Amino acid sequence: MLELTQVSKHFGGVEVLQNVSFTVQAGQVFGLIGPNGAGKTTVFNLITGLIAPSSGTISFNGQPLTGVAPHQITRRGIARTFQNIRVFKEMSLLDNVIVGMHAHLDYSAAGLLLSLPGFRQQERQARVRAHELLSMVGLDKNAYDLADAMSYGDQRKLELARALATEPKLLLLDEPVAGMNTGEKSELMRVIVRIAERGYTIFVIEHDMRFVMGLCQRIAVLNFGRIIAEGKPEEIKRNPDVIEAYLGRDDESETVSAA
Amino acid sequence: MEGFDNFWAVYSNLVLSIGINALLAISIWFTLSCGLLAMANAAFMGIGAYTAALLTMKAGASFTVALLGGIGAPLAVALIIGMPTLRLSGVYLAMATLGFGEVVRILILNAERWTGGALGLNGIPQLTQWWHVLASLVAVLLVLWRLRRSRVGRAFEAIKEDDVAAALMGIGVMSHKLLAFALGAGIAGLAGALNAHLTFFIGPAEYGFERGIDILTMAVLGGTGGLAGPVVGALVITLLPEFLRSFRNYRLMINGVILVLIVLFLPKGIWDPSRVRQWLKRSRRGMPDNTAGVR
Numbered sequence: 431m432l433e434l435t436q437v438s439k440h441f442g443g444v445e446v447l448q449n450v451s452f453t454v455q456a457g458q459v460f461g462l463i464g465p466n467g468a469g470k471t472t473v474f475n476l477i478t479g480l481i482a483p484s485s486g487t488i489s490f491n492g493q494p495l496t497g498v499a500p501h502q503i504t505r506r507g508i509a510r511t512f513q514n515i516r517v518f519k520e521m522s523l524l525d526n527v528i529v530g531m532h533a534h535l536d537y538s539a540a541g542l543l544l545s546l547p548g549f550r551q552q553e554r555q556a557r558v559r560a561h562e563l564l565s566m567v568g569l570d571k572n573a574y575d576l577a578d579a580m581s582y583g584d585q586r587k588l589e590l591a592r593a594l595a596t597e598p599k600l601l602l603l604d605e606p607v608a609g610m611n612t613g614e615k616s617e618l619m620r621v622i623v624r625i626a627e628r629g630y631t632i633f634v635i636e637h638d639m640r641f642v643m644g645l646c647q648r649i650a651v652l653n654f655g656r657i658i659a660e661g662k663p664e665e666i667k668r669n670p671d672v673i674e675a676y677l678g679r680d681d682e683s684e685t686v687s688a689a
Numbered sequence: 690m691e692g693f694d695n696f697w698a699v700y701s702n703l704v705l706s707i708g709i710n711a712l713l714a715i716s717i718w719f720t721l722s723c724g725l726l727a728m729a730n731a732a733f734m735g736i737g738a739y740t741a742a743l744l745t746m747k748a749g750a751s752f753t754v755a756l757l758g759g760i761g762a763p764l765a766v767a768l769i770i771g772m773p774t775l776r777l778s779g780v781y782l783a784m785a786t787l788g789f790g791e792v793v794r795i796l797i798l799n800a801e802r803w804t805g806g807a808l809g810l811n812g813i814p815q816l817t818q819w820w821h822v823l824a825s826l827v828a829v830l831l832v833l834w835r836l837r838r839s840r841v842g843r844a845f846e847a848i849k850e851d852d853v854a855a856a857l858m859g860i861g862v863m864s865h866k867l868l869a870f871a872l873g874a875g876i877a878g879l880a881g882a883l884n885a886h887l888t889f890f891i892g893p894a895e896y897g898f899e900r901g902i903d904i905l906t907m908a909v910l911g912g913t914g915g916l917a918g919p920v921v922g923a924l925v926i927t928l929l930p931e932f933l934r935s936f937r938n939y940r941l942m943i944n945g946v947i948l949v950l951i952v953l954f955l956p957k958g959i960w961d962p963s964r965v966r967q968w969l970k971r972s973r974r975g976m977p978d979n980t981a982g983v984r
């Protein structure tokens with residue numbers, strides 16, 4: 431579904447990604463892990479068209495994404511959440527989600543100006559759908575509150591609902607449980623599992639090993655801009671390179687087996 | 690009735706100025722609501738005014754055609770200059786659009802054969818009736834009201850808050866910015882066309898930096914949170930000099946002070962529905978709202 435081939439990215443002289451290749455299969459929950467600064471978020475920025483690769487190609491459902499504008503990439507079916515939360519703070523939760531439906535609201539200027547039935551029906555459906563999505567992440571009771579008033583964890587859930595509103599085929603989640611407590615984490619994990627069961631393909635960046643190992647069918651490990659391992663969770667857990675590079679040496683490797 | 694006639698005889702110009710200024714305040718509302726500080730609206734007003742005046746004076750066009758020309762010309766110019774300039778952000782966009790305004794002013798000054806240069810255009814037929822202004826204002830407010838409740842209005846707001854996140858929601862950021870800029874230009878042009886056919890005379894000095902600051906002050910004072918904002922802003926800024934007649938020479942300075950005070954203390958303007966709603970909520974709960982502090 432999503433294929434990165436020999437993708438490199440440098441900012442000025444700094445090589446942030448070098449010859450990164452991997453494939454995310456449709457229907458999978460795919461995980462990308464790696465130490466701080468490894469280049470994980472940069473991978474998402476490349477996929478969503480916010481930055482262009484220095485070399486290599488990214489293709490989605492067989493079509494190259496090179497030179498495609500971010501909003502067009504979203505319309506092709508890729509949505510994401512952000513590591514540093516980017517909800518629309520001054521809008522209600524409901525409006526945040528409805529903004530995600532932008533490309534799917536298809537009414538004419540006349541319909542809009544004269545409030546014709548087609549316009550009203552689509553807007554009504556959008557609201558109903560937005561409420562559904564908010565309930566899915568457990569936020570519907572706050573639908574009319576401003577996003578700014580929500581906790582960190584709730585804003586992450588809101589971003590998830592908003593991303594789903596774009597009707598993606600592939601969902602990119604950048605550290606969805608960062609800054610959450612254990613209870614919130616397992617709650618969100620259940621939500622993500624439910625989303626995956628509905629047939630969405632999910633590509634998740636995460637530090638929390640328990641979370642990643644529990645959720646993903648395949649995992650790639652990024653270290654200093656290179657993919658050093660890729661495979662099933664059990665393989666990754668045992669891979670000595672991964673243990674050394676990502677999870678630290680000796681003493682810390684115990685946390686891996688514990689995870 | 691006689692009382693009204695007397696009132697109208699004295700104040701009709703003032704009332705119509707309020708209406709025209711409200712249109713101008715709305716014209717910059719569009720770009721402000723996308724988070725863009727574009728300062729070209731005085732120039733767009735000028736383009737609209739000269740286009741419409743030339744149409745009625747030199748081409749013998751009807752007032753309707755003149756008004757349409759007054760809307761269309763600045764709108765077309767906005768589409769052309771918007772492409773390169775709207776990619777700029779913040780202060781760079783403000784500078785580029787101010788520069789554009791200066792270019793327009795100098796072009797008007799130098800195209801003497803058409804525009805009368807520094808002497809301006811004299812003897813414009815006084816075709817603007819009170820109801821032209823009222824109908825224009827109502828129509829524009831209606832369009833705005835509909836826009837705000839649609840995907841377009843939400844897209845503007847999303848772009849204002851975070852244009853990267855907006856793009857990743859599938860919103861064409863550039864096309865919406867261009868739309869906002871062009872609609873604002875058209876409305877500023879309409880205001881210019883109506884004004885030109887009200888005042889008999891127009892000159893290039895009317896569409897310079899001072900006018901730009903005036904427009905901005907009205908919009909910022911009123912706030913962009915609600916539809917009534919620009920109208921309230923226009924009302925205050927138009928009436929203020931009447932009440933402070935002795936301070937007339939300090940008009941610009943007073944505008945500047947108002948801008949500073951509003952930005953410092955009421956960044957959302959005096960008309961801010963969400964703040965009013967919050968006040969109501971708070972007084973109903975009877976306790977201070979401290980959720981904002983907990984982040």
Ligand SMILES: Nc1ncnc2c1ncn2[C@@H]1O[C@H](COP(=O)(O)OP(=O)(O)OP(=O)(O)O)[C@@H](O)[C@H]1O
Pocket residue numbers: 441446464465466467468469470471472473513
């Ligand atoms: N736009 C940019 N310009 C210059 N350098 C950048 C840019 N974006 C990222 N970098 C650099 O690229 C490197 C990788 O950053 P990235 O955000 O992809 O890491 P990450 O794996 O997501 O890290 P974390 O786990 O901390 O989120 C960092 O050294 C960062 O400073």
Ligand SMILES: [Mg+2]
Pocket residue numbers: 470471472513
């Ligand atoms: Mg990151």
